[in-house]
Amino acid sequence: MISKRLKQSLRSELRTSLMAKIGLVLILLILIVAMFAPFLAPHHPTETRVSDDPEVDKTDLPPIGMGYETSETRLVDGEMQTVETTIEPDHSFILGTNTLGQDILSRLMYGARVSVLVGVLGALLATAIGVPYGLTAGYFGDRIDDSLMRGADMMLAFPSLVLAIALVGVFRDTDFHTQQIPDPFVLAARHDTLGSFVPRGEHVAAMPASITFPVTVTLVVALVNWVWFARVARGEAMAIRQEEYVKAAKSVGASNATIIRQHVLPNSLTPVIVLATIQVAAIILLESALSYLGFSETTLTWGYDIQQGQSAAATYWWIAFMPGMAIVIAVISINLLGDWLRDALDPSIEGEGGV
Amino acid sequence: MGLGKFLIKRTIQGVIVIWGVVTITFFLRFLTPGDPVSALTPPDAGPEVRERMAENLGLNDPIHIQYADYITDLLMLDLGTSMRTGRSASIMILARLPATLELALAATIISMIIAIPLGVISARRRHQKSDYAATMFSLLGISTPNFWLGIMLIILVAVVVGPIPTGGRDVSFWEATVMLFLEANPRGFGNWAIHIFLPAITLGTYFTALLTRLTRSGMLEELGKTYVEATRAKGLPETLVLYKHVLRNTLIPIITVLGLQLGTLIGGAVITEEVFSWPGIGSFLIQQIAYRDWVLIQGILIVIGVGFVVINIIVDAMYAKLNPKVVTE
Numbered sequence: 001m002i003s004k005r006l007k008q009s010l011r012s013e014l015r016t017s018l019m020a021k022i023g024l025v026l027i028l029l030i031l032i033v034a035m036f037a038p039f040l041a042p043h044h045p046t047e048t049r050v051s052d053d054p055e056v057d058k059t060d061l062p063p064i065g066m067g068y069e070t071s072e073t074r075l076v077d078g079e080m081q082t083v084e085t086t087i088e089p090d091h092s093f094i095l096g097t098n099t100l101g102q103d104i105l106s107r108l109m110y111g112a113r114v115s116v117l118v119g120v121l122g123a124l125l126a127t128a129i130g131v132p133y134g135l136t137a138g139y140f141g142d143r144i145d146d147s148l149m150r151g152a153d154m155m156l157a158f159p160s161l162v163l164a165i166a167l168v169g170v171f172r173d174t175d176f177h178t179q180q181i182p183d184p185f186v187l188a189a190r191h192d193t194l195g196s197f198v199p200r201g202e203h204v205a206a207m208p209a210s211i212t213f214p215v216t217v218t219l220v221v222a223l224v225n226w227v228w229f230a231r232v233a234r235g236e237a238m239a240i241r242q243e244e245y246v247k248a249a250k251s252v253g254a255s256n257a258t259i260i261r262q263h264v265l266p267n268s269l270t271p272v273i274v275l276a277t278i279q280v281a282a283i284i285l286l287e288s289a290l291s292y293l294g295f296s297e298t299t300l301t302w303g304y305d306i307q308q309g310q311s312a313a314a315t316y317w318w319i320a321f322m323p324g325m326a327i328v329i330a331v332i333s334i335n336l337l338g339d340w341l342r343d344a345l346d347p348s349i350e351g352e353g354g355v
Numbered sequence: 356m357g358l359g360k361f362l363i364k365r366t367i368q369g370v371i372v373i374w375g376v377v378t379i380t381f382f383l384r385f386l387t388p389g390d391p392v393s394a395l396t397p398p399d400a401g402p403e404v405r406e407r408m409a410e411n412l413g414l415n416d417p418i419h420i421q422y423a424d425y426i427t428d429l430l431m432l433d434l435g436t437s438m439r440t441g442r443s444a445s446i447m448i449l450a451r452l453p454a455t456l457e458l459a460l461a462a463t464i465i466s467m468i469i470a471i472p473l474g475v476i477s478a479r480r481r482h483q484k485s486d487y488a489a490t491m492f493s494l495l496g497i498s499t500p501n502f503w504l505g506i507m508l509i510i511l512v513a514v515v516v517g518p519i520p521t522g523g524r525d526v527s528f529w530e531a532t533v534m535l536f537l538e539a540n541p542r543g544f545g546n547w548a549i550h551i552f553l554p555a556i557t558l559g560t561y562f563t564a565l566l567t568r569l570t571r572s573g574m575l576e577e578l579g580k581t582y583v584e585a586t587r588a589k590g591l592p593e594t595l596v597l598y599k600h601v602l603r604n605t606l607i608p609i610i611t612v613l614g615l616q617l618g619t620l621i622g623g624a625v626i627t628e629e630v631f632s633w634p635g636i637g638s639f640l641i642q643q644i645a646y647r648d649w650v651l652i653q654g655i656l657i658v659i660g661v662g663f664v665v666i667n668i669i670v671d672a673m674y675a676k677l678n679p680k681v682v683t684e
Contacts, residue, residue, distance in 0.1 A: 159622030
């Protein structure tokens with residue numbers, strides 16, 4: 001499926017394109033952060049620090065270098081006075097804290113896990129639904145194609161976000177699934193099975209033992225986006241079935257299923273891979289929109305953090321700003337990767353983009 | 356096949372899709388918990404009251420009769436009765452529709468005003484600073500979640516310009532126009548503009564970025580063709596060559612992709628409306644999901660689905676008019 005020629009064109013495209021390099025490096029960085037969040041996150045992502053005691057209270061701290069002065073009118077010794085106070089950042093909270101005193105950087109690192117999981121699994125699931133559907137439609141053509149693709153068109157009659165909201169609305173009351181995925185690093189550190197092999201063992205052991213994986217949201221984003229895969233696969237199958245080797249396979253009596261599996265599928269994979277890459281970005285945007293609207297099963301996501309920061313955004317801008325930047329960086333790097341793959345492999349692909 | 360025949364075929368296809376949309380939303384009701392009878396009767400209602408309500412709503416009929424009733428009602432533009440308020444769903448949704456249309460239209464117009472010249476300049480000065488800037492802008496534009504962009508714009512405007520309204524909508528475009536022409540009062544118009552400005556920019560950014568990309572790549576492709584040299588050789592000024600000849604040919608693929616991307620615009624409107632408390636059908640949908648008012652949710656889905664199909668037919672018609680080749684395919 002990945003021939004020598006493809007590898008070559010990928011490599012030469014990577015060598016000439018600065019953007020492709022940036023995209024690749026950023027994606028590796030995001031993957032490393034998501035995978036090793038318990039080691040890298042400076043604090044527990046959901047630990048709150050709200051208190052009447054100013055020594056303990058760590059709410060709404062600005063990012064490092066963003067200290068600011070504020071004046072406040074309050075009662076001092078029975079008299080109204082305007083008091084100037086300087087809000088200093090705390091050096092252990094690099095990107096500041098939110099209204100509950102949670103460390104924003106740690107939350108972003110853990111949020112990356114949800115985004116990566118939903119993005120990748122959602123795109124894979126959409127591929128698994130859409131590609132067989134599209135290949136069947138395109139390979140058989142005529143009536144089968146017409147009826148299958150009309151069905152797909154009906155999905156396209158709804159904008160992806162609208163469809164996603166409606167589906168979440170349906171699933172929310174019947175089976176809203178969450179799956180706790182245990183964190184192997186934390187478990188290892190806690191049980192001390194690896195002993196001194198876990199660096200920063202105590203720090204890692206104090207991290208959450210599992211992350212909440214939003215099953216419903218992943219299903220929904222796949223159900224919303226599979227149509228794009230069906231369309232691309234159909235187009236490919238229509239072209240491939242005219243090829244001589246397909247006719248040859250038919251003439252020696254190969255069954256349709258065999259031909260699809262052995263000839264049509266492998267030859268249509270290139271555009272599917274490119275589309276899947278771009279779709280990961282689209283799905284991350286969709287997931288963030290759903291969790292912003294409060295339609296996700298987990299609250300440790302970038303979208304939810306933006307929603308939490310919105311009401312206080314005028315004063316504590318960083319609470320909503322930082323998770324948004326995380327989304328932008330993730331989506332840009334995937335888009336750059338997608339551009340690289342497309343330029344190297346296949347320049348003619350459509351697909352609905354973001355939110 | 357002539358243009359008329361093409362449009363008839365396209366319309367029939369559209370009607371089939373709309374029928375599918377309607378059928379999907381009909382069955383949505385059976386997927387969702389919560390029954391309309393409990394929603395519409397007082398909690399202390401006796402069994403006979405509930406029975407009468409179920410009878411009135413036609414819930415005791417066999418499913419094919421219910422389906423036929425549903426379709427008949429829809430053909431008479433009756434989307435049912437809101438489960439929570441008991442009011443007509445059609446009227447409630449219709450009241451929300453103009454705000455969304457204004458927002459989507461304003462966003463599209465802003466996008467075109469910015470994106471087309473930007474794409475042309477970018478293609479004209481390929482590999483120069485302005486081209487890189489435009490490319491960066493469009494990459495950022497398609498990668499930014501627009502609800503976040505909206506919040507950031509609100510902060511930015513609050514800091515730079517000072518307090519301007521960042522949510523809601525006082526007057527509709529229609530009311531503002533009436534005020535302007537009948538009362539010679541431009542203040543309604545100013546009020547309308549100041550409220551729609553930020554949401555329209557927010558919603559339009561993704562579209563602007565996309566349109567810039569499309570215009571740029573389309574222009575680059577066209578600029579390589581021989582007729583461009585010919586028009587230049589005729590002595591036409593460069594601006595005329597670019598905007599009259601090259602851009603015109605670029606518009607054909609742009610319109611097709613824009614048609615396909617309208618879903619993004621409508622989907623984007625849903626969340627933009629939520630950020631700016633814009634009283635359109637998008638924020639209405641999210642509200643009704645929270646209330647679990649499935650009659651209204653179904654109605655909104657039908658309106659959006661049907662609207663989308665109709666717009667796509669219009670786009671196809673424009674495309675066919677610009678490029679007669681598709682008709683013969």
